[in-house]
Amino acid sequence: MDKPTFLWLNGRLWNAQEASISPFDHGLLVGDGVFETLVVREGRPVGVKPHYERLVRSCQTIGLACITEAEFRQGIQAVLEANGLTDARVRVTLTSGDGPLGSDRGQGLGTVMAVATALKPWPPAEEVWIVPWVRNSRSALAGVKSLSYGENVRCLLHAKNLGSGEALLLNERDELCEGTGSNVFIVSEGRLMTPPLSSGCLAGTTRAWVLQACEVAGIECLQCDIPAAWLEGCAEAFLTSSTRDVHPISRLNGKPLTAPGPLTRRVQQAYAEFVERETA
Structure with a gap:
């Protein structure tokens, strides 16, 4: 390091x-x-x-x-x-x-x-694994970027032991929540979706900018509860964070995904243009 x-x-x-x-x-x-x-x-x-x-x-x-x-x-x-x-x-x-x-x-x-x-680069696409522990959406620290990261450290270690670079957590209702250091978006049946803040996920700054960029570009993105079962049928998925930007997921629980898929590419372009305007 x-x-x-x-x-x-x-x-x-x-x-x-x-x-x-x-x-x-x-x-x-x-x-x-x-x-x-x-x-x-x-x-x-x-x-x-x-x-x-x-x-x-x-x-x-x-x-x-x-x-x-x-x-x-x-x-x-x-x-x-x-x-x-x-x-x-x-x-x-x-x-x-x-x-x-x-x-x-x-x-x-x-x-x-x-x-x-x-700043160090990430690989072109990331492999992720859903861990057996859940995020408590009613926790006193839900949505807080707290120093209490022991849970995240344990989850990421679990994912890395399975050959993945990021862990995904469900919440106590078995709905998709977030990664250990990222938010997550999926494409299922042609629809782009991301968990709402009520899932217990962090209000990521990149997540918010991606949502704004999609709105500007005319890309519909639903903020909705995503049951774990929906992940079995998703065609594309990507992570977002300050260091990852819009980062395609190549494998989800060992299942290959198109990375980046066509909708992910559109979001990447929309996000890059949005950030350029915001930081000009």
Whole structure:
């Protein structure tokens, strides 16, 4: 794993070898915090405002004080310039700061950190596997980009042990929900569909832009409950995330899919044109 030379921690740049957080930081102890990951291409951060707005929503949901948008942008720009990166993956992390060893929070200031690494390409298409565990759509953290990623780590490990690069989760109603770091769209009987936010999935910024891009391009996309049984008959499917963009799925639970299929290609084109307009 490539490590950055510099990171942004609590309002200033640090050499990554010298930076440190407290061993009592609640983000480390119990995963009490939130984060955002965004990409930078040719020196242009993609979707800064929607990422910040989601960070605010995540903070509000878990009762955590959020940084300002100016601070969010400052941290991103600082780590890009310090590390000399023009194509990068940037992560901004907020925690509640020092706390006790249990679930109660401390009363001190939170921790804010921004880190950037070189952006690495994904394979042309991804294999995915549905894991045996489910996402709880009624969880207190449903829809929150929380530091509590242990469940995602376990699910992705399961999928990778089966030869896949991403895991898909159903929810407690046996409906398609999301990936461990992505949203998912399927094409079944000629219809493009994606799970609604009520499924328990994260409100992905790329997911939202894909929906907007489809609307502009005249591509109908249904946000609807997708029973697991429907996946058996899907002809195409793709993942979306800040780093994946619109990423075709080549195998679903071992079943080959057309990757990219004709509708996926249309969405890829519509999305690329939409992002170009948004970041111009």
